[in-house]
Amino acid sequence: MNKLKVAVALGATCAGCDVAILDLNEKILDVIEIVDFVFWPTAMDFKLDDLKALKDGEVDVGLYHGAIGTEEDEEIAKILRKKSKIVVAFGACANFGGIPSLTNMPYESKMFDVVYKESPSTSNPEGTLPQKETEIEGTKLTLPGIRKRADSLNSVIDVDYYVPGCPPMVPLIEQVVDVLRVFVEKGTLPPKGAVIAGQDTLCKECGRTKPETISYKEFVSPQEVKEIDPDLCLLSQGILCLGPATRSGCGALCTKMNVGCRGCLGPTDKVDDHGLKMISALTSLLEVEHEEEYTEEDFDKLLEKIPDPLGTFYRFTYGVSMISKLHPDKEE
Amino acid sequence: MDEKKKVGVFVCHCGRNIAQTVDIEKLMEKVREKYDVELVEDNMYMCSDPGQNLLKESIQAKNLNRVIVAACSRDMHEPTFRSAAQEAGLNPYLVEIANIREQVSWVHDDKEKATEKASKIIGSTIEKVIRDEPLEPLKIPVVQRALVIGGGIAGIQAALDIADAGYEVTLVEKSPTIGGHMAQLAETFPTLDCSQCILTPKMVAVSRHPKINLLTTSEVVSVDGYVGNFKVQIRKNPRYVDVDKCNLCDDCTAVCPVVVHDEYNQSLSPRKAIYIPFPQAVPASYVIDEETCLGIDPLICSKCKDVCLVEAINFDMQPEIIEEEFGAIIVATGYDTYPIENIGEYGYGAHPDIISGLDFERLLSANGPTQGVIRRPSDGKVPKTVVFVHCAGSRDPAKHLPYCSKICCMYSTKHALQYKHLVHDGTAINFYIDVRTAGKDYEEFYKRAAEEEKVIYVRGKVSEIIEDGDQLLVKGVDTLLGEAVEVHADLVVLATGLVPSKGTQEISHLLKLSCDSKGFLKEAHPKLKPVESALSGIFIAGTASGPKDIPETVSQASGAAAKAATILASEFLEREPQIAQVDPTTCGLCHTCINVCPYGAIYLDEGVRRITVREALCEGCGSCAAACPSGSIELKNSTSEGIRAQIKALLQG
Numbered sequence: 001m002n003k004l005k006v007a008v009a010l011g012a013t014c015a016g017c018d019v020a021i022l023d024l025n026e027k028i029l030d031v032i033e034i035v036d037f038v039f040w041p042t043a044m045d046f047k048l049d050d051l052k053a054l055k056d057g058e059v060d061v062g063l064y065h066g067a068i069g070t071e072e073d074e075e076i077a078k079i080l081r082k083k084s085k086i087v088v089a090f091g092a093c094a095n096f097g098g099i100p101s102l103t104n105m106p107y108e109s110k111m112f113d114v115v116y117k118e119s120p121s122t123s124n125p126e127g128t129l130p131q132k133e134t135e136i137e138g139t140k141l142t143l144p145g146i147r148k149r150a151d152s153l154n155s156v157i158d159v160d161y162y163v164p165g166c167p168p169m170v171p172l173i174e175q176v177v178d179v180l181r182v183f184v185e186k187g188t189l190p191p192k193g194a195v196i197a198g199q200d201t202l203c204k205e206c207g208r209t210k211p212e213t214i215s216y217k218e219f220v221s222p223q224e225v226k227e228i229d230p231d232l233c234l235l236s237q238g239i240l241c242l243g244p245a246t247r248s249g250c251g252a253l254c255t256k257m258n259v260g261c262r263g264c265l266g267p268t269d270k271v272d273d274h275g276l277k278m279i280s281a282l283t284s285l286l287e288v289e290h291e292e293e294y295t296e297e298d299f300d301k302l303l304e305k306i307p308d309p310l311g312t313f314y315r316f317t318y319g320v321s322m323i324s325k326l327h328p329d330k331e332e
Numbered sequence: 333m334d335e336k337k338k339v340g341v342f343v344c345h346c347g348r349n350i351a352q353t354v355d356i357e358k359l360m361e362k363v364r365e366k367y368d369v370e371l372v373e374d375n376m377y378m379c380s381d382p383g384q385n386l387l388k389e390s391i392q393a394k395n396l397n398r399v400i401v402a403a404c405s406r407d408m409h410e411p412t413f414r415s416a417a418q419e420a421g422l423n424p425y426l427v428e429i430a431n432i433r434e435q436v437s438w439v440h441d442d443k444e445k446a447t448e449k450a451s452k453i454i455g456s457t458i459e460k461v462i463r464d465e466p467l468e469p470l471k472i473p474v475v476q477r478a479l480v481i482g483g484g485i486a487g488i489q490a491a492l493d494i495a496d497a498g499y500e501v502t503l504v505e506k507s508p509t510i511g512g513h514m515a516q517l518a519e520t521f522p523t524l525d526c527s528q529c530i531l532t533p534k535m536v537a538v539s540r541h542p543k544i545n546l547l548t549t550s551e552v553v554s555v556d557g558y559v560g561n562f563k564v565q566i567r568k569n570p571r572y573v574d575v576d577k578c579n580l581c582d583d584c585t586a587v588c589p590v591v592v593h594d595e596y597n598q599s600l601s602p603r604k605a606i607y608i609p610f611p612q613a614v615p616a617s618y619v620i621d622e623e624t625c626l627g628i629d630p631l632i633c634s635k636c637k638d639v640c641l642v643e644a645i646n647f648d649m650q651p652e653i654i655e656e657e658f659g660a661i662i663v664a665t666g667y668d669t670y671p672i673e674n675i676g677e678y679g680y681g682a683h684p685d686i687i688s689g690l691d692f693e694r695l696l697s698a699n700g701p702t703q704g705v706i707r708r709p710s711d712g713k714v715p716k717t718v719v720f721v722h723c724a725g726s727r728d729p730a731k732h733l734p735y736c737s738k739i740c741c742m743y744s745t746k747h748a749l750q751y752k753h754l755v756h757d758g759t760a761i762n763f764y765i766d767v768r769t770a771g772k773d774y775e776e777f778y779k780r781a782a783e784e785e786k787v788i789y790v791r792g793k794v795s796e797i798i799e800d801g802d803q804l805l806v807k808g809v810d811t812l813l814g815e816a817v818e819v820h821a822d823l824v825v826l827a828t829g830l831v832p833s834k835g836t837q838e839i840s841h842l843l844k845l846s847c848d849s850k851g852f853l854k855e856a857h858p859k860l861k862p863v864e865s866a867l868s869g870i871f872i873a874g875t876a877s878g879p880k881d882i883p884e885t886v887s888q889a890s891g892a893a894a895k896a897a898t899i900l901a902s903e904f905l906e907r908e909p910q911i912a913q914v915d916p917t918t919c920g921l922c923h924t925c926i927n928v929c930p931y932g933a934i935y936l937d938e939g940v941r942r943i944t945v946r947e948a949l950c951e952g953c954g955s956c957a958a959a960c961p962s963g964s965i966e967l968k969n970s971t972s973e974g975i976r977a978q979i980k981a982l983l984q985g
Binding site for chain 1: 847849915917918919920921922923924927928955958959960961962963964972
């Protein structure tokens with residue numbers, strides 16, 4: 001049996017996706033049985049030149065994790081595409097831009113100010129900012145430039161399959177391994193564009209019971225609740241949970257721990273804008289029984305209890321959201 | 333999907349309504365140029381016969397399979413054009429309306445821009461119509477029986493009309509007798525007929541009608557189902573007296589030791605724990621007030637039972653749940669009056685001689701607590717000066733009811749006039765803001781009181797009423813003279829307004845009927861559908877939807893009955909098929925849709941673990957589709973993809 005040549009490339013990432021692959025534990029042996037890693041800089045000693053040295057199309061499967069945050073990320077993604085028969089967007093960042101894409105909110109210059117000058121833990125009296133080029137003692141040093149937007153992988157290259165999650169959970173990676181095995185053994189693949197995760201939403205696998213009416217008076221953080229009912233829908237207990245809008249497949253890891261779903265698997269196939277859909281559902285349910293008694297101000301007060309709404313509803317999907325398009329880059 | 337979409341666009345001039353702001357010629361040219369359409373035609377009035385014929389002939393001549401009529405709001409003529417298309421052999425759901433009147437010509441002046449906008453609206457509608465699938469209306473069998481909730485004059489009239497039309501009716505009334513507030517009134521304006529005399533024949537007719545099943549001391553506890561097929565649970569509370577055995581001998585009240593306020597007489601007189609609300613009560617039977625009776629659990633006293641020769645009394649009666657199916661429901665749950673206890677400036681209802689209009693009705697009534705002699709509650713003296721305060725607690729958005737209750741001016745005028753008839757040397761003073769007499773013969777009635785019967789009308793509000801010796805000092809202002817006025821009165825009658833009854837509030841929750849800001853039931857359309865609720869098959873009659881006088885209430889009742897009868901008259905109902913559908917592959921069973929559906933049309937089918945739409949109940953409002961967080965719900969012929977395409981067409985240059 002010919003082993004699959006697999007490359008794992010990365011962009012703006014925390015490398016949690018790499019760790020997630022290693023989290024397969026002993027199952028990693030199954031992976032090694034069918035896979036030869038020809039490029040995986042996080043885990044082994046590879047340089048970009050190793051990837052460049054491969055023939056076009058020589059890599060069977062190229063996994064890419066992380067957002068496209070720098071010019072270099074984009075370049076690596078394009079090289080991976082050229083070298084790979086199949087490209088898989090691996091993890092929330094590659095799928096939707098992920099957490100790095102929240103930087104699309106402030107514009108580049110402002111983002112630099114926030115990170116390098118204004119953050120409370122930063123001491124930068126000279127106000128030095130990252131430069132693409134700088135000369136130190138006659139030597140020219142270069143850094144990849146930061147793009148205006150941190151984007152999903154499919155905004156720069158053609159992507160064949162998607163594995164969402166922050167990071168993709170072991171059951172999902174096992175599914176990927178199964179897909180690879182079928183590919184090795186039978187040569188068949190899922191339809192292009194397939195998302196390797198559940199089709200429906202988290203509620204279906206969460207297992208908590210839904211009360212007759214889901215209606216909440218206020219939002220609370222889990223730590224504010226004296227005792228969380230472990231069997232009752234978190235939303236009905238006032239704990240913000242993106243489960244209703246979020247693709248299933250994780251096995252309800254967070255909600256089992258009394259933590260509301262953060263939405264890392266993104267929306268279903270039917271939905272373009274994850275956060276908007278959740279906001280729409282949430283506000284439809286908000287005090288649904290007493291709607292008529294509430295004024296706009298009352299509702300505003302309720303909603304004020306949601307900390308950082310953008311970061312809450314778009315934690316992983318801001319990069320592909322419709323709302324991010326409302327922020328044209330005026331500061332050019 | 334494969335057949336070529338042949339779209340025909342028909343542009344209506346609507347006389348000058350559209351044509352004066354939209355350049356029709358230019359619009360047609362634009363549509364021909366920009367969009368893939370088979371034909372563009374226009375007509376002066378598309379809704380006219382020639383207009384409809386043009387549509388029909390073009391469908392056949394050009395083999396059109398999609399039609400757009402660019403005209404007025406779809407609320408107006410969508411059915412017109414859909415049936416015209418159907419006559420020409422086209423599925424009616426392949427016809428769409430592009431609203432270029434309400435949304436274009438009526439709201440814009442700039443002809444060029446308006447024409448451009450009209451063209452875009454048509455373009456957007458093309459995106460919809462080419463995605464439309466042919467649909468068939470849903471057919472729903474009808475239970476040919478009606479439920480009327482509330483046994484006041486509205487419920488009585490509605491029940492009689494439906495029964496006379498030949499359908500079975502169940503009339504449910506909470507209290508032990510039908511008759512409602514009208515049974516409490518003395519005479520009625522402007523004709524001064526005795527209220528009881530005109531009401532009781534109808535009450536008797538209800539009790540005798542073979543098609544009417546009367547359930548008193550009963551409440552609706554749950555309503556399920558939908559138009560044509562409501563499943564209703566009614567709790568019949570025990571009356572503890574067998575209606576069929578009771579011979580009205582009145583022996584029981586003589587021995588009953590429990591004395592309580594008589595609510596029929598507005599607590600101005602006592603009654604016993606076993607009683608008959610009033611002599612002409614229907615059903616004609618005594619009833620035991622279980623709250624105060626000493627015979628019901630624990631059995632302390634059974635004096636009435638001991639003297640009842642016909643053995644009509646049974647302390648062991650239990651509530652009974654009756655389950656029945658109905659095709660239509662009429663809600664006639666009436667009103668309460670605004671409590672005078674809420675009105676601080678007039679003494680919070682604490683002074684016995686400051687009474688409400690309804691209290692005064694009882695004092696005027698021949699069968700009232702004073703046998704029709706006007707005596708004031710404090711000392712029983714005949715009052716020589718009576719002040720009637722109009723708008724007591726009404727038209728006062730800061731403190732009380734913001735609205736006008738329509739009938740108070742007239743009933744206060746009637747009160748003053750009747751008082752003058754009974755106390756010839758008495759003085760009646762009416763303080764008013766405006767005297768509103770919009771009704772047949774109402775103005776004449778008011779003139780008669782003011783001019784012939786010498787009722788004094790003072791234009792101004794009463795600011796305060798205080799006790800002064802054994803009289804009341806009424807302080808107010810005469811706004812015509814611009815002077816402060818102080819009057820000593822023996823009795824003050826507050827003309828309080830109407831508020832939704834408790835029963836109205838309860839039934840609105842039970843039936844999921846929406847209410848206006850005042851808590852009255854909302855009509856489907858305030859002008860064109862005054863007796864329909866937003867839920868099909870449920871109708872509203874009388875004061876449940878707002879203050880009304882008796883003639884208006886009775887005509888509403890007949891209207892609602894006629895509406896209900898149109899449903900009962902058919903074996904099957906046709907319903908719009910543009911309803912919600914759920915894709916189970918992406919649905920996560922999050923219950924959001926169940927919670928937001930205003931019609932109770934969505935439920936989780938536990939058996940197959942699927943969210944399911946009750947087709948007959950779904951009104952196609954789209955609330956669920958908007959709220960569904962997994963994007964699994966769409967309305968038929970309104971897919972997300974289609975809506976996006978429509979928006980795109982509107983935004984594109």
